[in-house]
Amino acid sequence: MVAAVDLFTEQGYDATTVTEIAERAGVTKSTFFRHFPDKRELLVAGQETLSVLLADGIGAAPADAGPLQAVAAGLERACAEMGPANRELGPRLKAAVAASAELQERDALKSVGLAAAMTAALRARGVPETSAELAAELGVMAFKRGYARWADAAPEVAGGLWEHARDALEELRTAGASLT
């Protein structure tokens, strides 16, 4: 994944071939294709994993948890899977996305997909539609804002992604409660 993102940044998403990604990653092309039918799948795969983790965490929240508490449980579940390698990917991914219109579109669609997964998990808990969509949207914003801060922090003080996402969600909740 790091190999692919670096290549996208260096020479653009469109110009990067699967052969180059496999070479840089030090795996054979057939190994790469077994996991990812095409280079776009590299990006989709991450989204699906994340969606499942978020939905699992939301579903496993206590029955009396409010929508945002359930979203927090989803974020905590997903963040628990994100380690230093994910943190180091942050700035590279940001540079690659900034350089490619296609990756920007993919990234925007990823947010829509994550919001939809969280909305569905909240609806399954009986949360009304408007509250579910709104809480899911806040969850996506908190994840992105938390991830950006985590990736920007110096390694020795970065801590875990969850702390940053939790703080970001709390800030959004506070701001939302007083919006006029």
Next chain:
Amino acid sequence: MVAAVDLFTEQGYDATTVTEIAERAGVTKSTFFRHFPDKRELLVAGQETLSVLLADGIGAAPADAGPLQAVAAGLERACAEMGPANRELGPRLKAAVAASAELQERDALKSVGLAAAMTAALRARGVPETSAELAAELGVMAFKRGYARWADAAPEVAGGLWEHARDALEELRTAGASLT
């Protein structure tokens, strides 16, 4: 625009040529190209117009208006430009987007662009970053939800887009104020 969206729905976005769009719309290909360098620009043009209207309305809101009141002023400004032709486009656009991965990505990026335009207009009013991003996100959600309801309503009772967007924004504000 109706001609283009109908063709995207009938035969897919990728398979539709600019020549076919111009023919269906009853204009020459050179007229079409003068306005839209390529078919993707058809979609981008609408987003830019909408962004400008939203930002203008937000900028022109009274100085003492809160972030959501300013967003409402932006929505009212943009909705004032949307007539029956925009309403009729709704279901067609929805069908075309549902049928095309490329249009889904484009549509997701459009929402990001609208939110960014509203965030910038709110920041220019001195709204703090978190509140600005959140209010802009609520504005995009209200616009999309209002538009969907407007497009779904029977023509004789549909009214204007603004009423639907205003109601949707108020619902989101109420839901946001009580999220736990």
